[in-house]
Amino acid sequence: MTKLLITEITRMGPAFCVIGLQREKDKIQSVRPVTATANSWLHFPYQRGDVLQCDLAPFSGAKPHIEDRVSTSGFEKESTVPEPEVVTYLRKAETAESLPELFGCALHENKSGSGLFAKPPEAKRSVCGTVTQNLRLEFCANELRATLALSSGEVLRDLPVVDRDWRDFIEAALAIRRGANRLARLERFLNSQFHYKVLSCPHHFIRLGLTRPYHELCWLMLDTLIPLPKQDWLEEF
C-alpha cells in the first residue's frame, strides 16, 4: 500500500487529474495515480490535503509524465493534513526558482499567440512547485488565465488555470443566483481583494504542470494555487 498526500486536483474536460506526494526514504516526490485506461478520474470525491491509501503499480509514465502510476485498487482516506502543512511538504518535493529549472528544460514562447510550451523529449518532469513574486487571474473570453512572476523575475503569461477548487469558486461566483453584474463583481474581486488574500498568505505557493503532448508540445498550466479559495469570500463581492 502507498500513502499519498493529495496536492493537485485539476480539471481535464469533464474529468479530474490527480497528483499526490509520496515519501520514499528521505525523498518526497510527486506521483500521479491514473487508471489502467485513462489519465484522469471521472469521479474523485477527495480534497487537497487528504491522505489516501492506495495500490500503485511501480512503473513510470512516458516523458515528461514520469510521475504516472497505475492505480490497481480504490482509494481509502486515512487522514487530512491542513493547508499550511501541505505546503511544507510541497516545498520538499520538486521545486524551482527559474524558468529553465521548472521542468529541467528550455521553455518556448508560442510565437503565433500566447502560452509557453516544452518539448516532450526534453522535459524531465511534468509538475513543479514554485513561489511567485506576484500573480493575477483574469478572464480572456470566458477562459480563466493566470499571469505570474517567478522569484527570478521571469514572467509567465496566460497560463490556463486548471485547479479544480479555483475553477469551482469562479463558477460559483458567476452563478445566476448571485444576481446582477456578476462578472464585473468577480473581476473587481480578482483585481483587488484576491491579491491580498493570496499573496499575503504566509503559505502562498503554486504548482505548475505540463499538459499531455498535443501536436508534440506540452503546454504550461497553473495546476494548483494555494491558498485554496474559501466559500465565505463569495460573500465579499
Add this chain to the structure above:
Amino acid sequence: MAPIKDESHWRPLVEECFRREAGTQASIPNLAQDLIETGVLDSMGWVSFLRALESASGINDLGALLTNRAPSLESIFQVFNEAQAENSSIQAASNARHAVTGASAILVSSCAAVGSRKIPSEEIDQAFGMPPGKLRLRAGIESLAYATEEENELTLGARAAQQTLHAAACGAQELDWIIATSETHRNYPSLSARLHSQLLARETCGALDVGGACLGLLNGLAVAQGLIASGQARTIAVITSDVHSRIFQPGRVAGEFGGLFGDGATAFLLRAKNGSTPQQAYALGEFFFGCAGQYAGAIRVSDASNGNLDVHFDGESLSRAAITRMEKVILDVELRSGIARSSVQGLATHQPNPRLVTLLAKQLDLVPDKFPSVARTFGNLGSSTCGVALDAILQSAQRSQPAQRDPIFLASLGPGLVFGGGWLVPIKT
C-alpha cells in the same frame, strides 16, 4: 487605445491570426460557428488566437471584451465594431473636453511607501562624523526613513503601486503605461521595466522611465496627461522610487549632503475621464516647466574614477536658488490656474529640508501646515518627496466631504536647475 481600422483592414488581419493558430491550410470557419464547441480550436488555441489579434489590432482588451460572448469570428467582429464606435466617441469627447478645460486626465488613487527603518537624525550625524544634533538644528530633520536590506527601488515602488491599484480596484492588466522615475535607480533593466514585470502588466503596456531627479514626479504626470489627452492611453501608473541610503553613504559623500536623504516611493493612478468618475478623483490641471541654467553649478553629482561619487554641493546657493525658484513657480501656478494659494487644500512641493519649507511658507505668507511634513520625518526623498506630500494631501482630502475638498498645487525642482509646477482640481460630482 490604438486607432481602429476599418473592416476591410481587420478582416484579413483576423484571418491571418486565425491561420497562424489553426494552421496555414485551415479554412476560415463560418462567422457564427462556435470555434471551441466544434473543435476548430481548443480553449488554449482560442486564447492564443485572441492574444495574437490583440497585439496585431492594438485592441489590448479584446479578450476581456469577449467574455460572456460565444467564441466565434462573429463575436470578434462585433467587438471590433463596438470598439471602433467607442473610440470615435471617446476621441470626440476628449477633444471637446480638452478644448474647454485643458485636461482630460484624472487622478483616482495614490499611495506612498517609505523605507521601513526609522533612524533618528542623531544616528546619521554620528555615522557621517558630524556633531550630534547638526541635522536637526541646521536642517530641521528629526528622523530619516531608510530601506531595510530587503527593500529597494523595485520593492518600494511595487508596494506603492499595488496598493494604489488595489485602492482603485484596478487590475494591472488595465494599465496602458507604467511611467517610473527615480534618481537612484541606475541599473538595467530599467525601473519601469522591472515594475512592469513585478506588477504583471500586459505585454503591450508601455514602460517608460523619465528623469528630472526631484522633478521626476511632475515630469511623469505631465507625460501621462499628454498620453491620455492624445487618446493613446486610458490608464497609467506614475511611480516614483528612490533609495538614497545605498548611494549616499558615509565615506562616499559628505554628511551635510548625504545625511539629508531618506528612502521612499509613491504611486499614482491616472485615468481618462469618463462618465463614471470616482468621488475622490482630482482632475489634472496644466503643467509647466523650465530650466534655470544659472543655478546649474549649485549641485552636480557624477561618478568619480575611483568608484566614489563626485558631489559638488553648494548648500547655501542651492538653498537660495530653491526658495527663489519654488516661490516663483507657486506664484505662476496661482496666476495660471486662477486659484488663490491661500484657498488650496495643500501644496505638494519638493522639500530639500524642513527649514527651507518653513522659509518658503513664510515667503508665500502661508501657514506651514499647508505643506505636509515629509522631510522632517523621512528626509529628502528625491523624486518621491513631492509624491509623498501629494499622497498625504490626497489622503487627508479623502477624509473630508467631497464638497469641502480644494485644489492642490504642485511645485518641484531638480539639478539643472530644472523646475516645474501644476495643479489638481477636485471633481465635484
